[in-house]
Amino acid sequence: MTPSKLLIAAAAGAASALLFLGLVLQSGSAVSLALAAPIPVFIVSLGWGSLAGFIAAIVSAVLVSTLSGIVSGGLLVFVAMTLPAAIAGHMAGLARPAAEGEILPPRPGVKVADGGRPALLWFPVERILFAIALMAALACIGLGWYLGYDVEALKPEIVDALRQSGNAGQMSDGDLDAVATLLLSLVPLVQPAVLTLVLSVGLYLAAWITRISDRLPRPKDDLPTALHLPPLALVVFGAALAASFFPGTVEHLALAVCGAFGMAFTFVGLAQFHARTRGRSNRGLLLFATYAAIAILSFPMFLFTIFGVYDTVKRMRSPPRR
Structure with missing residues (x-):
């Protein structure tokens, strides 16, 4: 690795650490910045190589631990944010030459040479999304074990937080206990979902930024x-x-x-919705209404989860493409 690449990787790791540091120091206003922590690692991994991405991930974890004095903070950003970003960026940069006699029609993500034979076959987007979901689940499970996630032990703290927030109103102790139990029972479900969302959107934004700077070798994928x-x-x-x-x-x-x-699966369902609305005159209105409903009500998201599951089942039942 050249000194310039090493310097860029270190700078990306420092940027990721600074974005995440506010969350470690318990600054509530820094949560939105912490969600952007994987983006610098994604950018350097996509534009300057996988090794630069892994170096940026390590630098970020070391800086968070050093500046905050909290070792678990560096472990958190490494396991949940920067390491998955480096791995996903590495996978997005993988490509192989087409096998001898492998004839495929032009499709998004494939550079096609003369005669219809692809020059490079890039790592499929579906496997990158699968890897991101798997890493998000494993990261949350590992961090939950390391931090000692226990519903009964954390319940008194949640009850006290509800009382101090002023949202308790006239709720009895039993009602506060029930609300705290519900909130804690949703953490194992919501936290990995949010992490999958953060990593997937971060990869998309990083690819867009890197492509604008003309540093991304991978051709643009037609995600829908x-x-x-x-x-x-x-x-x-x-x-x-x-x-x-x-x-x-x-x-x-x-x-x-x-x-x-x-x-x-929700991402897959939304992608299918984007694909099916192409060519419609009211496509913009449909997309705006859909995402507004998801942002305000949340539960329409489950409908697209079902669409994503249905798409996977349908592709399993269809004959393999030659």
């Missing part, structure tokens, strides 16, 4: 038609959904997997 999930994702999601009915630790582990892969 290229974004799917492999059949293994459906198996993992179904097994986790079934295991979530078991109480205790098994339930928490299963909910983490359900949250991560549920968000991944």
Whole structure:
């Protein structure tokens, strides 16, 4: 690695650390900045190579631990943010020459040479999304084990926070206990889903930025038609959904997997919606109304999760493409 690339990787790691540092220091206003922490690592990985991405991930973790004096803060940003970003950026940069006799029609993500033979086959988007969901689930499970996630131990702190926030009103102690239990039971489901969302959107934005700077070798993917999930994702999601009915630790582990892969299937459903509305005169209004409904009401998201599952099942039942 050249000194210039090493310097760029270190700068990207420092930028990621500064974005995440406010969350470690418990600054509520810095949450939005912390969600952008993977983007510098994505950018340097896509534009300057996988090694630069991994160096940026390590630098970010070391700086967070050093500046905050909290070792767990550096571990948090490394496991949940920068390491998955470096791995996903590495996967997005993978490509191989077409095999001898491999004739494929032109499609998004493939550079085609003369005669219809692709010069390079890039790592499929569906496998990148699968890897992001898997890494998000494993990161939340690992951090939950390391930090000692315990509903009964954390419940008194949540009850005190509800009382101090002024939202408790005339609620009794029993009602506050029930609300705290509900909130804590949703953490294993929501946290991996949010992490999958952050990593996926961060990769998309980083690819857009890197492409503008003309540093991205990968051709632009047509996400509405290229974004799917492999059949293994459906198996993992179904097994986790079934295991979530078991109480205790098994339930928490299963909910983490359900949250991560549920968000991944939601992305697939939204991509199918984008593809099916192409060519419609009211497409802009449909997309705006859909995303507004998701942002305000949240529950319409589950409809697109079902669409994503249906797309995967349909592709499993269709004959393999030659």
